[in-house]
Amino acid sequence: xxxxxxxxxxxxxxxxxxxxxxxxxxxxxxxxxxxxxxxxxxxxxxxxxxxxxxxxxxxxxxxxxxxxxxxxxxxxxxxxxxxxxxxxxxxxxxxxxxxxxxxxxxxxxxxxxxxxxxxxxxxxxxxxxxxxxxxxxxxxxxxxxxxxxxxxxxxxxxxxxxxxxxxxxxxxxxxxxxxxxxxxxxxxxxxxxxxxxxxxxxxxxxxxxxxxxxxxxxxxxxxxxxxxxxxxxxxxxxxxxxxxxxxxxxxxxxxxxxxxxxxxxxxxxxxxxxxxxxxxxxxxxxxxxxxxxxxxxxxxxxxxxxxxxxxxxxxxxxxxxxx
Amino acid sequence: xxxxxxxxxxxxxxxxxxxxxxxxxxxxxxxxxxxxxxxxxxxxxxxxxxxxxxxxxxxxxxxxxxxxxxxxxxxxxxxxxxxxxxxxxxxxxxxxxxxxxxxxxxxxxxxxxxxxxxxxxxxxxxxxxxxxxxxxxxxxxxxxxxxxxxxxxxxxxxxxxxxxxxxxxxxxxxxxxx
Numbered sequence: 001x002x003x004x005x006x007x008x009x010x011x012x013x014x015x016x017x018x019x020x021x022x023x024x025x026x027x028x029x030x031x032x033x034x035x036x037x038x039x040x041x042x043x044x045x046x047x048x049x050x051x052x053x054x055x056x057x058x059x060x061x062x063x064x065x066x067x068x069x070x071x072x073x074x075x076x077x078x079x080x081x082x083x084x085x086x087x088x089x090x091x092x093x094x095x096x097x098x099x100x101x102x103x104x105x106x107x108x109x110x111x112x113x114x115x116x117x118x119x120x121x122x123x124x125x126x127x128x129x130x131x132x133x134x135x136x137x138x139x140x141x142x143x144x145x146x147x148x149x150x151x152x153x154x155x156x157x158x159x160x161x162x163x164x165x166x167x168x169x170x171x172x173x174x175x176x177x178x179x180x181x182x183x184x185x186x187x188x189x190x191x192x193x194x195x196x197x198x199x200x201x202x203x204x205x206x207x208x209x210x211x212x213x214x215x216x217x218x219x220x221x222x223x224x225x226x227x228x229x230x231x232x233x234x235x236x237x238x239x240x241x242x243x244x245x246x247x248x249x250x251x252x253x254x255x256x257x258x259x260x261x262x263x264x265x266x267x268x269x270x271x272x273x274x275x276x277x278x279x280x281x282x283x284x285x286x287x288x289x290x291x292x293x294x295x296x297x298x299x300x301x302x303x304x305x306x307x308x309x310x311x312x313x314x315x316x317x318x319x320x321x322x323x
Numbered sequence: 324x325x326x327x328x329x330x331x332x333x334x335x336x337x338x339x340x341x342x343x344x345x346x347x348x349x350x351x352x353x354x355x356x357x358x359x360x361x362x363x364x365x366x367x368x369x370x371x372x373x374x375x376x377x378x379x380x381x382x383x384x385x386x387x388x389x390x391x392x393x394x395x396x397x398x399x400x401x402x403x404x405x406x407x408x409x410x411x412x413x414x415x416x417x418x419x420x421x422x423x424x425x426x427x428x429x430x431x432x433x434x435x436x437x438x439x440x441x442x443x444x445x446x447x448x449x450x451x452x453x454x455x456x457x458x459x460x461x462x463x464x465x466x467x468x469x470x471x472x473x474x475x476x477x478x479x480x481x482x483x484x485x486x487x488x489x490x491x492x493x494x495x496x497x498x499x500x501x
Contacts, residue, residue, distance in 0.1 A: 034465045035448035038456045059462075060471045062445040068484075070396055071430065072418030073438050073491070078484035085478060127481045131474035178398035188402070214357045214397035221358075221395055223433045228393070231361040294459040297452060 012186040012193075019142055019150040019185075020098075024054040026090035028108075030101035031063055032253035039294030040253055043282035044100045044144055046292055050158060050285050051151050056093035062086060066107040067219040080124045083111040084135055088128065091136035100144045100278050102252035103219070106175035108141040109183060143176055145251040145277045146185050149193045152200055160286030161306050163202040169245035170194040170205065171236070171259075173252040174214050194249060194277065201284055208243035210236065215250075217258040226265070233262045237270040247304055248274045260299050273302040283307070290314075336382060339413055343377045345406035352400035352410060358393050368393040370400050370410050377413065386421040392430050423487075425494040435495075438488055445475050 025048065033040035041057075048055045065082040068074035074082075087108075090097040099105050115121050115137060125135045148155065172191050181188030189212075195205040216222070216232030237259065240248055250256050256276050263271030275283070282293050289295045289310035295302050296314060303311055352370035353359045362368040368390055376385050385391060394414045401409050421427045441447045445467045457463045467475065479485045 031446050031448045034446065035451045038452050038459060038461055042459045042461055059465070059468055062467065062471075062475055063441055063447045065441075067434075067447050068438055068441060070415060071434055072415060072422045073434060073488065075483055075487055078479065078482035078487075081478050081482045085475065124482075127478055130481065131477050133474070174395075174397035174399070178402050181402060213355075213399065214395050216357070216395075218395040218397070220430070220433055224430060225358070225362070225393060227363075228358050228361045229395075232357045232395075235361070291459060294455055297455055 015146075015183070015185050016150060018140065019146050020053075020096045020140075021150050022052050023096075024056065024094035025096045025098045025147075026094040027055050027057045028061060028064075028086060028090065028097050028099040028101075028104055029057060030099060030104045030253060032257060033100065036257055037253055037276070037294070037297050039279055039297055040100050040256075040276045043276070043287065043293050044098075044278040046287055047278055047281045047285055048098070048144075048147070051154050053147075054094075058089050058093070060089045064104040064107040066103045069107070069110075070219055076118065077120055077124060079107075080111050080115060080120065081127050083108060084124055084128050084137075085131075085133060087139050088133045088136045091134070091139055095139060097139050097141045098144050098147055099141070100251070100253065100276065102143070102173040102175040103254055105141065105143050106179040109180045112137065112141065113180065143251060145176075145194060148277060148281055149185060149197055152197055155197075155281060155284065156200060159201060159284050161284050163198075163284070163306070166203045166304060166306070167206045167244060167246045168198045168203045169208055169240045169243060169248050170198065170211075171215060171248060171250045171255060172212065173250060173255050176251060177212060194251065198249065206240075206243040206245045208239040208245070210239055215252075215255040215258045216262075217252075217254045219254075222258065229258075230262060230266050233258050234266055234270055237262060237272070241270060241272060245272060247280075247302075248272055249277060249280055250274060251277045264299055271300040273300060273304055274298065275302060335416075336380070339377060339382065339416060340380060342413055343374050343408055343410075346374045346378065346408050347405065348375060349405065351403045351405070352408075355399045355403050357397060357399070358395050362393060366393075370394070373414070374408060374410065382417070386417055386424065387426050389429070391417045391421060392427065422491065423494070425498050428495060428498060431491065431495050435492075442476070442479055442485060442488060445472055 029041045045055050062085055065074055065079045069079040128135050177184055177188050185193050198205050214232055216229040221229045248259055256274055259274045279293050283306055287293055289307045301314060350371045356370050359368050391414050396411050398411055401407055401411060437447045440449055450465045453463050
């Protein structure tokens with residue numbers, strides 16, 4: 001349970017070499033995209049297919065268990081077995097598991113890194129066998145943002161929508177950067193891969209103060225200590241607004257929901273369009289903001305020049321679909 | 324208070340204290356901690372103070388306090404700590420103890436629903452946005468097939484998750500009666 005965290009950083013090239021650039025991948029969607037932002041699920045699927053991957057999803061996918069485990073509600077053994085279940089589902093389709101969620105990403109790594117050290121592996125495998133599932137601990141787990149960076153040349157080749165110097169602020173999210181810093185693509189203290197991607201696609205990256213602090217999300221804090229959570233989110237949004245960003249880009253559905261909902265809970269003037277990286281890449285590849293990306297699920301309308309048409313249709317549609 | 328000391332076995336306590344032993348009390352954790360910055364000073368939350376309490380062996384006091392639930396698990400502290408003291412892991416361990424001893428009614432009330440949803444459906448948040456899902460061409464249901472859900476429930480039973488949650492339910496229900 002208690003471990004020493006190495007502070008070394010893997011060279012970006014080493015990590016980059018492992019990220020898949022073609023072939024089959026299993027898409028692990030995660031709970032938030034299923035309950036709040038289906039656009040994340042659909043955009044991840046569609047963009048990855050456009051980029052030449054064979055994408056598989058499964059109805060058998062279960063929760064990653066992160067929220068339950070990190071709040072003390074789930075024993076490690078159950079957490080491990082749940083992750084084991086999901087990994088073996090993935091293994092039926094592919095060798096690589098890709099997720100659009102930082103929380104799920106961290107949950108998978110927590111188990112994959114600790115299963116041999118903490119013991120109990122035999123017991124977990126026994127339970128998995130009992131329900132007729134073959135353990136598959138050798139599967140590779142990646143974040144979808146890493147995959148997009150790997151195939152950046154292809155994205156540039158297929159780019160349909162120009163960014164024309166759109167000012168973009170990137171937020172990487174704690175559970176990608178800080179839970180397993182040695183697994184981050186590039187430096188965990190100063191990651192740049194999302195910023196590089198934005199620049200390559202013709203956007204302008206804006207830097208803002210305290211770029212790498214928490215979004216105010218955690219797993220349960222928006223419900224448990226709403227006032228503290230909102231203050232953290234607003235501090236971030238204030239810094240981002242001060243840097244005059246047009247768009248905030250995040251790789252995590254939880255961060256997305258926190259930034260997206262903050263103007264409804266607190267200071268209305270702090271809101272700005274927030275996109276998940278999959279929705280952003282989908283937009284660039286020319287997918288329809290309404291029919292393909294489901295951007296109408298966002299509480300803060302995504303009013304950037306690239307989605308003008310969508311905004312015109314936005315109001316009437318939201319009334320019918322926002323249920 | 325004495326009751327909790329018995330829950331934490333000597334071995335477990337030693338593990339926690341040992342993990343914090345390299346702490347220099349330099350305070351870089353508190354200076355970088357988002358909730359430390361924004362929590363009401365009257366309720367003061369500080370990872371450095373938390374480490375100090377562990378070093379003083381005040382584990383029972385910590386488990387009873389609300390402090391351990393104020394951490395956002397952003398892992399900033401452990402990354403900046405000169406000795407990589409794994410405070411998030413320690414907090415997690417303390418949360419487990421506090422919860423099982425019936426010391427965390429507030430958090431239980433917040434998370435009871437989602438946890439029960441997880442046991443019932445295999446997902447922690449209720450499925451939603453059905454109309455929107457249909458509109459963008461996704462299957463309208465994200466529910467697990469019955470057969471898989473059965474297997475999943477068996478996993479929850481065999482690994483002790485179900486009984487753990489049932490026990491919590493009983494603990495907090497009895498608490499209400501008192």
